[in-house]
Amino acid sequence: MSLIEVHDLEVHYPIRSGFWNRVTDEVLAVDGVSLSIEAGETYGLVGESGSGKSTTGKSIVGLEKPTHGQVIYKGKDITKSANRQKLDYNQDVQMIFQDSLSSLNPRKRIEDIIAEPLRNFGKLSKDEEKLRVLQLLDIVGLDADALYKYPHQFSGGQRQRIGVARAVATNPKLIVADEPVSALDLSVQAQVLNFMKKIQRDFNVSYLFISHDLGVVRHMCDNIAIMHRGRIVEMGTRDDIYNHPMHIYTRRLLSAIPETSVAHREEARAKREAVEKEFQENQQRYYDKDGKVLPLLDVTSTHKVALPADEVAKLQREAD
Amino acid sequence: MATDEFLAIKDVSTAFKIHGSYYKAVSDVSLDIHNDEILAIVGESGCGKSTLATTIMGLHDPAETKIDGEIDFEGQNLLSLTEDQLNDVRGAKIGMIFQDPLSALNPLKRIGEQIQESLDYHTKMTEAEKKARVLELVNQVGIPNPERVIRQFPHELSGGMRQRVVIAIAIACKPDLMIADEPTTALDVTIQAQILDLLKDIQRENHAGIILITHDLGVVAETADQVAVMYAGQVVEQGSAQQIFDNPKHPYTRSLLRSMPQRDKENDDLYVIQGSVPSLQKMPVDGCKFAPRVPWIPEAAHEEHPSMHEVEPGHQVRCTCYQSFEFQDAKVGEVEA
Amino acid sequence: MWKTILRRVLIIIPEVFVLSILVFLLAKAMPGDPFTGSINPHTSLAHIHHLMKINGLYDPWYQQYWNWLVHLFHGDLGMSYEYQEPVTRIVGERAINTLWLAVFATVLTYAIGLPVGLYAGRHQNSRGDHAIRMYTYVTYAIPFFVILVMGLWIFGYLLGWFPTTGSIGTNVGSGFPAVISRLQHIILPGILQALFGLVGIVQYLRSEVIDATHSDYVRTARSKGVPVKDVFKHHVFRNSLLPITATAGYSITGLLGGSIYTETVFSYPGMGLLFVSAINYRDYTVITALVLMYGVLSMLGTLLSDIIMAAVDPRIRIE
Numbered sequence: 001m002s003l004i005e006v007h008d009l010e011v012h013y014p015i016r017s018g019f020w021n022r023v024t025d026e027v028l029a030v031d032g033v034s035l036s037i038e039a040g041e042t043y044g045l046v047g048e049s050g051s052g053k054s055t056t057g058k059s060i061v062g063l064e065k066p067t068h069g070q071v072i073y074k075g076k077d078i079t080k081s082a083n084r085q086k087l088d089y090n091q092d093v094q095m096i097f098q099d100s101l102s103s104l105n106p107r108k109r110i111e112d113i114i115a116e117p118l119r120n121f122g123k124l125s126k127d128e129e130k131l132r133v134l135q136l137l138d139i140v141g142l143d144a145d146a147l148y149k150y151p152h153q154f155s156g157g158q159r160q161r162i163g164v165a166r167a168v169a170t171n172p173k174l175i176v177a178d179e180p181v182s183a184l185d186l187s188v189q190a191q192v193l194n195f196m197k198k199i200q201r202d203f204n205v206s207y208l209f210i211s212h213d214l215g216v217v218r219h220m221c222d223n224i225a226i227m228h229r230g231r232i233v234e235m236g237t238r239d240d241i242y243n244h245p246m247h248i249y250t251r252r253l254l255s256a257i258p259e260t261s262v263a264h265r266e267e268a269r270a271k272r273e274a275v276e277k278e279f280q281e282n283q284q285r286y287y288d289k290d291g292k293v294l295p296l297l298d299v300t301s302t303h304k305v306a307l308p309a310d311e312v313a314k315l316q317r318e319a320d
Numbered sequence: 321m322a323t324d325e326f327l328a329i330k331d332v333s334t335a336f337k338i339h340g341s342y343y344k345a346v347s348d349v350s351l352d353i354h355n356d357e358i359l360a361i362v363g364e365s366g367c368g369k370s371t372l373a374t375t376i377m378g379l380h381d382p383a384e385t386k387i388d389g390e391i392d393f394e395g396q397n398l399l400s401l402t403e404d405q406l407n408d409v410r411g412a413k414i415g416m417i418f419q420d421p422l423s424a425l426n427p428l429k430r431i432g433e434q435i436q437e438s439l440d441y442h443t444k445m446t447e448a449e450k451k452a453r454v455l456e457l458v459n460q461v462g463i464p465n466p467e468r469v470i471r472q473f474p475h476e477l478s479g480g481m482r483q484r485v486v487i488a489i490a491i492a493c494k495p496d497l498m499i500a501d502e503p504t505t506a507l508d509v510t511i512q513a514q515i516l517d518l519l520k521d522i523q524r525e526n527h528a529g530i531i532l533i534t535h536d537l538g539v540v541a542e543t544a545d546q547v548a549v550m551y552a553g554q555v556v557e558q559g560s561a562q563q564i565f566d567n568p569k570h571p572y573t574r575s576l577l578r579s580m581p582q583r584d585k586e587n588d589d590l591y592v593i594q595g596s597v598p599s600l601q602k603m604p605v606d607g608c609k610f611a612p613r614v615p616w617i618p619e620a621a622h623e624e625h626p627s628m629h630e631v632e633p634g635h636q637v638r639c640t641c642y643q644s645f646e647f648q649d650a651k652v653g654e655v656e657a
Numbered sequence: 658m659w660k661t662i663l664r665r666v667l668i669i670i671p672e673v674f675v676l677s678i679l680v681f682l683l684a685k686a687m688p689g690d691p692f693t694g695s696i697n698p699h700t701s702l703a704h705i706h707h708l709m710k711i712n713g714l715y716d717p718w719y720q721q722y723w724n725w726l727v728h729l730f731h732g733d734l735g736m737s738y739e740y741q742e743p744v745t746r747i748v749g750e751r752a753i754n755t756l757w758l759a760v761f762a763t764v765l766t767y768a769i770g771l772p773v774g775l776y777a778g779r780h781q782n783s784r785g786d787h788a789i790r791m792y793t794y795v796t797y798a799i800p801f802f803v804i805l806v807m808g809l810w811i812f813g814y815l816l817g818w819f820p821t822t823g824s825i826g827t828n829v830g831s832g833f834p835a836v837i838s839r840l841q842h843i844i845l846p847g848i849l850q851a852l853f854g855l856v857g858i859v860q861y862l863r864s865e866v867i868d869a870t871h872s873d874y875v876r877t878a879r880s881k882g883v884p885v886k887d888v889f890k891h892h893v894f895r896n897s898l899l900p901i902t903a904t905a906g907y908s909i910t911g912l913l914g915g916s917i918y919t920e921t922v923f924s925y926p927g928m929g930l931l932f933v934s935a936i937n938y939r940d941y942t943v944i945t946a947l948v949l950m951y952g953v954l955s956m957l958g959t960l961l962s963d964i965i966m967a968a969v970d971p972r973i974r975i976e
Contacts, residue, residue: 048508048509048511049479049508157596185364185365185535186537186580187364187579187592187593188364189579189590190579190590190591190592191592193590194589194590194592197589198589212508212509213509215538215580215581218583218586219581219582219586220581220586238586252510253509256509256512256513257509258512258513258538258539258541259538260537260538260541260565260577260580261541262561262562262565262566263566265541268542269542272513272517276510276514377879377880379876379879403884406882407882407883408882409882410880410882411880411883412882415880418873418876420873423872423873424874424876424877425874426874426877426878426896427874427896427971427972428895428896428899428970428971434877437878437881437891438882441881441882442882473971473972475971486877489877489881
């Protein structure tokens with residue numbers, strides 16, 4: 001059974017306009033997303049800004065109230081706050097944010113920042129708490145003298161590791177990481193990603209890894225869903241997505257990743273422009289008449305894509 | 321490809337005043353840029369790449385900075401020009417493109433006005449001619465509906481469209497040189513590809529040179545002709561894009577490339593460079609600045625005053641330590657203190 | 658944009674209604690009654706009750722409120738118990754005096770505050786800037802009434818340059834001499850009020866200018882080759898002044914509020930002084946009229962600020 005299952009999640013934001021400021025329309029930030037995350041895996045949620053990936057992540061943590069749909073954890077729908085309470089959900093699911101400086105309280109010392117989730121849920125004595133915080137700092141490779149410092153005294157990478165330590169404090173089952181390394185330099189990014197992987201190995205935690213960086217996602221994720229316009233256009237294993245992309249939008253994203261191969265750059269550009277042209281010209285084939293993403297259909301047991309039924313049938317035959 | 325050099329940076333240092341003392345953010349950088357060429361300056365935050373750009377543009381407050389060296393551009397030394405003389409160069413012969421297109425545009429002025437401002441100061445066009453040129457520029461950078469867009473305000477456009485406006489401003493007077501400081505960092509990946517393609521097209525059309533400042537090695541590999549890798553205020557390696565990516569020499573360049581997530585190595589840990597970039601005030605003044613981050617290399621392998629060494633034609637590396645550098649695989653946990 | 662403004666104006670109506678009820682009830686809740694303090698010791702209790710009765714003070718509150726409202730719409734705010742004159746007339750006379758002072762002080766505040774603020778921001782850390790900052794700190798540290806009393810003592814009493822009391826000299830007649838006399842009476846309180854009021858503007862504008870100077874769009878303008886002088890003129894000053902123009906609306910209320918101190922210290926017969934004396938004498942009808950007026954004025958000031966802001970800032974203009 002999956003750790004968490006998201007069923008037909010929708011998050012709508014009202015648009016108010018007109019003289020009486022009434023709700024005249026809605027933004028469908030998330031428009032029917034279903035996915036399931038297994039224990040101990042890293043699930044990648046990829047998309048460009050405005051695709052609804054962060055809103056999906058927040059809904060799973062409980063920071064955003066869905067308009068419709070369910071998030072099932074241990075057989076209960078945790079979009080209801082009573083269920084979250086009952087299941088200790090807020091202890092089992094933690095979040096890491098992109099901006100490590102603004103997500104850590106600048107007036108609190110690291111000891112208090114990391115201990116905060118422990119104090120909310122645990123009944124540790126002072127000494128036990130301190131021991132646990134030291135242990136957590138050790139997990140993310142920071143010294144004990146970090147305890148009494150403030151967030152601004154650390155570099156971006158160190159702060160992000162403090163964020164990881166705080167998220168791990170309650171022994172969560174799932175950590176939702178929203179663009180955790182986007183603001184970091186390459187060499188620092190490597191460090192944080194390594195720690196995230198190590199923690200996963202040691203504690204069997206699952207990640208929902210939200211990112212726009214397909215290179216990082218390929219490195220981190222076992223299963224991946226690509227979002228566009230509030231819906232999932234394609235989902236599958238890393239191999240499905242990177243080696244057998246089917247939806248034009250997935251191919252468009254993949255062709256836009258800069259590769260470090262100087263010799264093939266003109267080829268890459270030609271391919272990118274061809275995909276872009278197809279994307280612009282064949283919208284009606286890949287999207288419905290309102291420009292919405294089509295329903296997902298199974299191509300293989302792991303690979304789903306939002307394409308018309310006849311095309312999926314063809315792809316299924318090819319896959320067999 | 322490379323014609324004669326038209327911008328030559330010679331031993332340029334830029335030092336900032338902090339609590340009364342000067343600290344070099346850029347130290348002894350020498351670089352040449354040619355027409356029809358994209359030179360990428362790549363490095364992580366704090367390496368001095370943006371400071372170098374603003375030094376070329378002359379945008380530093382002379383009371384707070386000390387700049388040495390020479391920047392020869394079309395027969396004159398930019399560093400010896402007066403403010404008025406510089407204003408004839410900026411915008412006219414050198415255009416600049418910034419990272420965040422929303423904050424780079426004045427929120428209270430219409431797009432058309434902001435593009436036209438360059439023309440106001442550098443051309444003797446009539447109002448009608450300027451208007452026509454603005455429309456032409458907006459068209460050239462691929463913005464649909466130019467007539468409408470020039471009357472809009474920055475917040476009414478998407479991020480990609482705003483960056484196109486910033487580019488239109490930079491190319492308004494057909495500058496010979498464009499400096500693009502992280503032009504795509506704030507943009508989505510598909511938009512990034514479009515903007516980089518646009519920059520390349522404009523560069524070819526205008527026969528301009530581009531200095532592309534970025535931290536993104538992928539962007540460099542896709543776009544640059546020449547590459548300079550900067551670390552701690554210095555150029556540590558330079559050469560053609562092919563040379564840098566296919567035959568990197570300096571330990572820093574090699575480490576950076578190795579710390580990128582690679583295809584088919586998903587289950588391995590990423591390479592982590594030991595230690596961290598020192599802050600401006602703690603920067604070692606002399607010796608190999610990268611030495612503290614490769615402590616397993618014997619001290620004797622470094623030069624006392626590291627200089628550039630040619631390893632193949634057009635490919636130079638700072639310090640001799642590259643000869644004895646080998647990766648020592650760091651384990652997770654061996655990280656900055 | 659017109660829709661926004663109209664909607665904003667319509668919101669004012671229920672606000673004023675709620676305000677009027679609050680003001681009315683507040684006045685009712687004040688201890689004492691209008692007759693207790695100012696009647697002859699031999700007046701019988703029965704007579705006081707009679708007075709209260711004919712003045713409607715025993716009616717239920719909503720009936721009193723309704724009567725007051727009906728009269729209000731006829732421009733009748735009742736009789737002042739203290740002056741035995743219609744409130745509208747008393748307030749009218751005072752309002753003109755206050756307006757003279759307020760307009761003079763406002764114009765002076767902005768005329769000095771804007772250039773000084775721009776200068777301090779443009780020449781940050783210069784000697785001039787240091788002097789200006791010193792001035793703003795010192796002025797902020799001293800209570801306003803102390804400044805007023807000191808000004809009055811030095812320029813009015815010791816040096817004798819300005820009259821120290823009233824709004825117009827005695828026996829000046831009418832016409833031109835009266836205008837001169839009025840001006841003489843508002844110069845000193847007006848200047849003092851402006852010198853205090855401009856501190857906020859200067860500090861705000863200075864930091865706006867400094868922020869704008871370091872903004873990315875200024876860097877863009879400079880890399881276009883726009884000379885520094887023009888960058889300040891076209892980008893920095895323009896963008897920094899916008900939020901200030903919006904405070905002009907609020908300053909209406911600020912000035913009338915500030916005038917309570919000024920008018921009291923200078924015994925200047927304006928609304929502020931009237932307000933203080935009305936409270937002292939529990940002159941309900943005057944208090945209610947004034948509080949209502951202050952309330953409405955501040956609502957209008959906010960409205961004006963919102964409209965100015967919407968007019969000058971395109972980011973708000975668009976819905």
